[in-house]
Amino acid sequence: MEGERLASQARSSGLPAGGATGESPGVDAPLLGSSGSSALLQAEVLDLDEDEDDLEVFSKDASLMDMNSFSPMMPTSPLSMINQVKFEDEPDLKDLFITVDEPESHVTTIETFITYRIITKTSRGEFDSSEFEVRRRYQDFLWLKGKLEEAHPTLIIPPLPEKFIVKGMVERFNDDFIETRRKALQKFLNRIADHPTLTFNEDFKVFLTAQAWGVMKRRDQIQAELDSKVEALTYKKADTDLLTEEIGKLEDKVECANNALKADWERWKHNMQNDIKSAFTDMAEENIHYYEQCLATWESFLASQTDLHMEETSEDKPESH
Numbered sequence: 001m002e003g004e005r006l007a008s009q010a011r012s013s014g015l016p017a018g019g020a021t022g023e024s025p026g027v028d029a030p031l032l033g034s035s036g037s038s039a040l041l042q043a044e045v046l047d048l049d050e051d052e053d054d055l056e057v058f059s060k061d062a063s064l065m066d067m068n069s070f071s072p073m074m075p076t077s078p079l080s081m082i083n084q085v086k087f088e089d090e091p092d093l094k095d096l097f098i099t100v101d102e103p104e105s106h107v108t109t110i111e112t113f114i115t116y117r118i119i120t121k122t123s124r125g126e127f128d129s130s131e132f133e134v135r136r137r138y139q140d141f142l143w144l145k146g147k148l149e150e151a152h153p154t155l156i157i158p159p160l161p162e163k164f165i166v167k168g169m170v171e172r173f174n175d176d177f178i179e180t181r182r183k184a185l186q187k188f189l190n191r192i193a194d195h196p197t198l199t200f201n202e203d204f205k206v207f208l209t210a211q212a213w214g215v216m217k218r219r220d221q222i223q224a225e226l227d228s229k230v231e232a233l234t235y236k237k238a239d240t241d242l243l244t245e246e247i248g249k250l251e252d253k254v255e256c257a258n259n260a261l262k263a264d265w266e267r268w269k270h271n272m273q274n275d276i277k278s279a280f281t282d283m284a285e286e287n288i289h290y291y292e293q294c295l296a297t298w299e300s301f302l303a304s305q306t307d308l309h310m311e312e313t314s315e316d317k318p319e320s321h
Helices: 002-013 035-048 052-064 078-089 138-151 175-194 204-207 211-237 240-314
Strands: 095-109 112-122 129-135
Touching: 095 175, 112 138, 112 175, 112 204, 129 138, 129 204, 138 175, 138 204, 211 240
Parallel strands: none
Antiparallel strands: 095 112, 112 129
16 A cells, blocks of 8 residues: 555656666565665656656556456556556546347338347437437448548548348348347447547437438438539539530521521512512413404404495395386
């Protein structure tokens, strides 16, 4: 206990670096309580204060050891005891706990799939409640991974378990496979929750809390369609100059065609007038010729009638003696 008290005093006093040999006692160092071990402890503390970041990293690595394996009779170095004290004093800052359990099989007329219950417990203020329970299938996890990759292209997104697709096989729904996938999916979500940036992603929050999941996915589909339309419109705007030039050329062609049509119309109208004039002239000439023939016939008929009348008159006159 004397070693722990000295370690605490050394950390709180903020002693400057230097003034010691810097050599650390090994595992076979004498137990705390003697004057020699106290001097070694002070030198060790002074040496460690030169770089507290290294001390913190080493203290975290100490958590990987099985603390139950230490025996009260095993000699313990002052450094190990300082690491244990510092590790015990560190607060647990984790505020998001995710559990994936209770896989459930669903059979429809189209497909057979498995959903997993996801329980989320949190103390964050941006969540509406402290505990949420939803059900998600593997495709929903793929959706989340895609949204994270889209929102954070420069970050490494935790991997998902491979999708197992073999037509005609139902072994993928056996207990071992389901349990293996459940553990992998839980690890996937917890790695996101522990990430300093991904854990605050809005799509991740929606994935953990949204009940009307179908509505959210339809919203994303509509948004994707909107994005594609906007992208297509952007490409069309890029071709505006070329389209304007083409329209100008077409306008010139239309103007030329219009002028040619006007000239053809004037020509056609003049030709039509000449044709009509010629038709009426021909008709008039034919009528004149017809009337001349009729007049000549009447004249010859009248002449013959006159001659006949004169002959009859002369025959009726008595002869004079």
